[in-house]
Amino acid sequence: MPAGEDSLAHRRHVWSRVIPQSQYSLTNRLDLEKIFGRNAPLHVDLGCGDGSFLRAVAHSMPEKNFLGIERLHGRIRSSERKTVDQSNVRLLQIESSYAVCYLLPAGSVETFYLLFPDPWPKRRHHPHRLVTPDFLNSVHVALQKNGVIYIATDHLDYFRKIQDIAESNSSLAFAELDVELPPTGFELIFRQKGTPIHWLVLRKISPVK
């Protein structure tokens, strides 16, 4: 093997932020202390895309652990490259609702970010949308007391639907956008086009059942 390839393989082995399959199973909750090598408040970026936001937000809060979840392999690789020097980041290539419902321990998450989830604009595709009553119930269970989920979308119809679902969930309360978050890749594109962006912040108000 040429020297260059060897050092690249070594670098990937040492620095990859992608959680290896040996460190989790699809039928058990994640062992977060083992995965991050420390105990710290957990922030989860659902559908982390190319990892730009994850890199920036993890850099701004080194005292927190950040988990990026993304279903597309290419975007996981891009996130991996972007967060290579960010020791508080881990990445998992998996479907978000499965991870929230079955892999995250109850009460383990301080903050979720769901930024520009795929809107599936055609009516017949609405069943593919991530935010459903069951999804918000799973978010509620995974959140710690007073934990929050930040949701942003450019799609007004999806935004209203999410508002409706949230209104009927009595364990999550509407809250103010009280932090300045770094822009995501998609947010920058929408801002350039002048597209309005709709934000929703939900805070857990009841303990894990």
Ligand SMILES: C[S@@+](CC[C@H](N)C(=O)[O-])C[C@H]1O[C@@H](n2cnc3c(N)ncnc32)[C@H](O)[C@@H]1O
């Ligand atoms: C519109 S992009 C937004 C990416 C990033 N959050 C941003 O704002 O730049 C949506 C991302 O979520 C991912 N995604 C969509 N549905 C998903 C799901 N159910 N589970 C995991 N990732 C998903 C897509 O592959 C894509 O990378």
